[in-house]
Amino acid sequence: MxxxxxxxxxxxxxxxxxxxxxxxxxxxxxxxxxxxxxxxxxxxxxxxxxxxxxxxxxxxxxxxxxxxxxxxxxxxxxxxTLLPSDPQSKAIADQWMEWSASKAFGPVIYLFFATVRTKPAERDEAKISKLRDEAHEALIILDKHLSNQTYVCGNEFTMGDIPLGCVAYRYFNINVKRPKLPNVEAWYQRLSERPAYRKHVMRHFGENPEQWAALEKASASEGKI
Ligand SMILES: N[C@@H](CCC(=O)N[C@@H](CS)C(=O)NCC(=O)O)C(=O)O
Known part of the structure; x- marks a missing residue:
């Protein structure tokens, strides 16, 4: 197995x-x-x-x-299915996976650490705004790309949507004010109709370090110790 x-x-x-x-x-x-x-x-x-x-x-x-x-x-x-069959579509899926790691993941994960994983009294609002802006700047590129297609690699869901779909969930569920990204938001709504996304990505992660730690501890029931 x-x-x-x-x-x-x-x-x-x-x-x-x-x-x-x-x-x-x-x-x-x-x-x-x-x-x-x-x-x-x-x-x-x-x-x-x-x-x-x-x-x-x-x-x-x-x-x-x-x-x-x-x-x-x-x-x-x-x-x-997840792997597009023609080389160019496969390369595009691959490109957005790499882009997720090189451009989008960083600001969103640091934003997550600066908010959810930091006690409210210790949060640095200037740093939070800067990270939010960096994340938004990156995601504008994805928003433009999604303006005329359903998924990152055309009109089918592929592996290219996976890393970015995880970044999007975190970004849209951190408690900060965000400028609109209409096409990314519509794509995120489409992802949220997928049962595996809802179950494994759309996890409530809490609003502070204590809540996050409790949720992570409770996830022990999902695997083998
Ligand atoms: N580039 C690696 C990064 C792996 C990574 O940073 N993993 C973190 C968790 S997200 C880790 O192992 N941290 C130590 C831990 O969780 O105890 C990948 O994409 O797999």
Missing amino acids: LKVWGRPYSSNVIPVIWTVNELGLKYDLMLAGGSFGKLDTDQYAEINPNRMIPAIQDGEFALWESLSIIRYLSEEYGKG
Whole structure:
């Protein structure tokens, strides 16, 4: 059985869990990282020498780096669905996955840390506004791209939507005022109609560090300790 190593509240693990569920694969979630530990064990170093999550084991084959895992799973189990069949569409899906990591993920995850993961009394409003603006500036590019198509790679949902779909959920659910992004918002609404997105990405993450920690702790019931 496919094994996914990680924790259900980790920003790099969520896209992998979403992918596996879009593909309808059976898998064991092997809880690791954060309060679940295990990353410092010799056994885990064999799977991922960086001692980070996510990682997968598909039989004897082990793989780490979330984007590489999404590409592998799409290629192995999602040809013609998550993995577009023509090379140019595949390259476009790939391009937006890379763009998600290089441009969109950073400001949104730092915004998340500056808000949800920081006690209200310690929050730096100037920093929060700056990160919100950086995230918005990046997402304007996606908004323009989505002005004449349903998904990032044309009119079908593909692997190209996955990392960005996870970034979008965080961005739209952090408690900050945001300028409008009509096309990104419409695409996010379409994603939220997908059962696997609703279940694995649209997780309530709380509004402060205590709530977040409690939710993460409760997610222990979703995997193997
Ligand atoms: N580029 C890597 C980044 C992996 C990464 O930063 N993982 C974080 C969690 S999001 C981690 O392992 N942190 C240690 C921990 O969770 O204990 C990927 O996309 O897989």
